[in-house]
Amino acid sequence: MSSSLQAFYQSACVQDLLYTIQQLSQSLTQQMSRPLRLMVLCGPQTLLIEEYQLKAHLPPSVEILQGFGLAAWSLPIDRLNHAITLAERPNVILAATQDTMRIRGSKRTLIDVQRTGANIHEVASADEAFHLAVAHPDQQVVYFAVGFEDYAALTAQTIQSAAAQSIDNFSVYCNHTSIIPALKAVLDSPILMVDGFIGAADIPQVTGLQPYEFLADSYHKPIVIAENSPLAILQAIVILLRQRLERRNGVETQTTFNQTGDSTKMQAMMEVLEPRDFYEWRGMGSIDYSGLKLRTEYEQFDADIVFDLPKLKIADPHSAQCWAILSGVKKPCECKVFGASCNSELPMGTFMTSPNGACALAHAAVLNPSPSLCAR
Ligand code: SF4
Numbered sequence: 391m392s393s394s395l396q397a398f399y400q401s402a403c404v405q406d407l408l409y410t411i412q413q414l415s416q417s418l419t420q421q422m423s424r425p426l427r428l429m430v431l432c433g434p435q436t437l438l439i440e441e442y443q444l445k446a447h448l449p450p451s452v453e454i455l456q457g458f459g460l461a462a463w464s465l466p467i468d469r470l471n472h473a474i475t476l477a478e479r480p481n482v483i484l485a486a487t488q489d490t491m492r493i494r495g496s497k498r499t500l501i502d503v504q505r506t507g508a509n510i511h512e513v514a515s516a517d518e519a520f521h522l523a524v525a526h527p528d529q530q531v532v533y534f535a536v537g538f539e540d541y542a543a544l545t546a547q548t549i550q551s552a553a554a555q556s557i558d559n560f561s562v563y564c565n566h567t568s569i570i571p572a573l574k575a576v577l578d579s580p581i582l583m584v585d586g587f588i589g590a591a592d593i594p595q596v597t598g599l600q601p602y603e604f605l606a607d608s609y610h611k612p613i614v615i616a617e618n619s620p621l622a623i624l625q626a627i628v629i630l631l632r633q634r635l636e637r638r639n640g641v642e643t644q645t646t647f648n649q650t651g652d653s654t655k656m657q658a659m660m661e662v663l664e665p666r667d668f669y670e671w672r673g674m675g676s677i678d679y680s681g682l683k684l685r686t687e688y689e690q691f692d693a694d695i696v697f698d699l700p701k702l703k704i705a706d707p708h709s710a711q712c713w714a715i716l717s718g719v720k721k722p723c724e725c726k727v728f729g730a731s732c733n734s735e736l737p738m739g740t741f742m743t744s745p746n747g748a749c750a751l752a753h754a755a756v757l758n759p760s761p762s763l764c765a766r
Contacts, residue, residue: 391443395442395443398442398620399447403621404620404621404624407621407624407625407628408447408448408624410628411448411449411452411624411627411628411631412449414628414631414632414635415449415451415452415631416449416451417635418451418631418634418635419451421634421635422451422634425450425451425452425453426451426452426453426585426586426630426631426634427453427455427583427584427585427586427718428452428453428454428455428584428585428586428587428588428627428630429454429455429456429457429576429584429586429587429588429718430454430455430456430457430587430588430589430623431457431458431459431569431573431587431588431589431590432457432459432588432589432590432592432618433458433459433460433461433463433744434460434590434618435588435590435616435618435623436456436457436459436744436746437745437746438618438619438620438623439454439620439623440746440751441620442620444620444623444624448627452627452631453718455584455716455718456715456716456741456744456747456748457576457587457716458569458572458671458716458740459740459744459747460489460744461489461536461537461538461541461565461566461567462487462489462490462493462536462537463493463672463740463741463743463744463747464567464671464672464674464740464743465490465493465536465565465672465743466669466670466671466672467494467495467496467672467738468495468670469565469670470490470493470494470495470496470499470500471495471496472563472699472700473486473490473495473500473534473563474495474498474500474503474508475699476532476534476563476693476697476699477500477503477504477508477509477510478503478508479697481528481529481530482509482529482530482531482532483509483510483511483522483526483529483530483531483532484500484508484509484510484511484532484534484563485510485511485513485518485519485522485531485532485533485534486500486510486511486512486513486534487512487513487514487515487534487536487537488512488514489536490534490536491504491510491512493743494736494737494743497736500534509529513533515544515548516533516535516541516544516545516547516548516549516562517544517548517551519531519533519548519560520533520548520551520552520557520560523552523557523559523560524557526559527559528559529559530559530560530561530696531559531560531561532561532562532563532693532697533545533548533560533561533562533563534563534565535562535563535564535565535566536565536566537566537567538566538567538568538569538592538593539566539568539569539593539596539597539659540592540593540595540596541566542566542567542568542659542663542682543596543652543655543656543658543659544655545562545564545566545662545663546655546658546659546661546662546663547655547658548562549562549662549684549688549691550658550661550662552691553688553691558690560691561690561691561692561693561696561697562684562691562692562693563693563694563699564663564682564683564684564692564693564694565681566663566681566682567669567671567680567681567682568665568679568680568681568682569593570597570601570602570604571665571677571678571679571680572671572677572680573587573605574604575677575678575680576716576717577605577609577611579713579717581713581714581717581719582717582718583717583718583719584611584717584718585611585630585634586611586612586613586614586630586633586634586639587605587611587612587613587614588613588614588616588623588626588627588630589602589613589614589615589616590615590616590617590618591615591616591617591643591645591647594615594647594649594651595647595648595651595652596651596652596655596656596659597651597656598648598649598650598651598656599615599641599643599649599650599651600650600651602615602641603641605639605641606639606640606641610639611639612630612633612634612638612639612640612641612642613641613642614626614629614630614642614643614644615641615642615643615644615645615647616643616644616645617644617645622644622645625644626644629642629644661685662684662685662688663682663683663684663685664682664683664684664685665679665680665681665682665683666679666680666681666682666683667679668681669681671712671740672710672712672738672739672740672743673710673711673712673713673732673738673739673740673741674710674712674713674716674739674740675713709726709727709731710725710727710732710738710739711724711725711726711727711739712725712739712740712741715739715741715748715749716740716741721748721752722741722748722749722751722752722753723752725739725749727739728749728752728753729753729756732749733753734750734753734754737749737750
């Protein structure tokens with residue numbers, strides 16, 4: 391263990407939290423005959439859990455499951471292929487965020503095609519892509535838009551700016567997703583084994599907490615919105631354990647933010663974007679209304695239309711079993727394609743695409759297999 395990790399686990403605050411988790415989970419074993427299964431929805435929190443080895447410090451009666459993580463990890467293969475095609479067009483600059491650069495399409499990543507001469511600029515935001523378009527009026531700049539509502543709102547505001555300034559060399563290849571339909575699909579899964587959720591404030595500080603209330607009201611599942619820090623994740627686990635012991639299911643927060651959301655951003659998002667009837671998630675199949683697209687009024691900024699991208703959808707292979715991993719009912723090596731057609735070189739599914747995904751970690755250990763990988 392590194393010295394910084396040692397310092398983290400030796401701090402009084404962390405030791406107190408781990409002791410509290412231990413005590414609460416012992417009480418819970420009188421109510422439950424199996425571990426309490428908590429799904430972490432946010433990508434950065436998922437990465438922190440691995441970086442701080444939090445799972446190894448929790449009692450066996452508390453299990454942490456990986457949720458959707460970063461939206462880029464769930465990008466369907468055919469949408470990546472289209473982004474690569476766009477980047478290879480003459481006179482096009484593809485403006486892509488760092489998260490998308492290493493995600494593989496059928497064969498190649500954006501980094502691969504950038505090395506062979508495709509004009510790809512790494513940008514941090516839609517606004518930066520927009521300024522790239524202003525600076526290069528002789529080129530078509532396409533923003534490869536990925537992310538949940540927090541990023542979708544920023545894209546919508548940028549499109550409104552482009553419309554107001556009559557910029558005609560900027561468009562958006564829209565792959566934004568909405569967390570609420572995705573969560574509903576998780577909860578409607580007949581194989582679901584999740585008892586509660588931990589999420590970050592990034593999305594609710596745009597949408598507000600109200601859209602999350604269905605979790606507790608209709609599905610009787612609690613959620614805690616927490617900061618992106620290992621300490622906050624431990625505090626969220628304490629809150630969820632207390633809720634379970636008190637037989638409550640609520641939407642609670644570990645951190646402070648405007649719980650009513652950002653009405654300006656929500657307004658922009660509703661004016662510019664609308665749900666797609668269906669949208670494919672990498673290795674998980676289609677989730678109705680979970681994808682977002684540009685409304686007809688803004689179609690001059692829609693790269694799907696501007697570049698007449700093929701409508702034909704190449705569904706991700708049916709053999710992928712990411713849904714079973716997400717639902718917590720299978721281990722990575724129980725997936726039929728684990729290590730075969732889905733491997734770290736050619737990741738087919740979300741959990742191999744994510745660098746700290748359950749399948750990526752299991753495959754990294756495949757040369758030195760641990761019995762625990764397949765232990766049920
Ligand atoms: S090995 Fe993992 S990431 Fe790959 S398809 Fe199967 S479940 Fe999905």
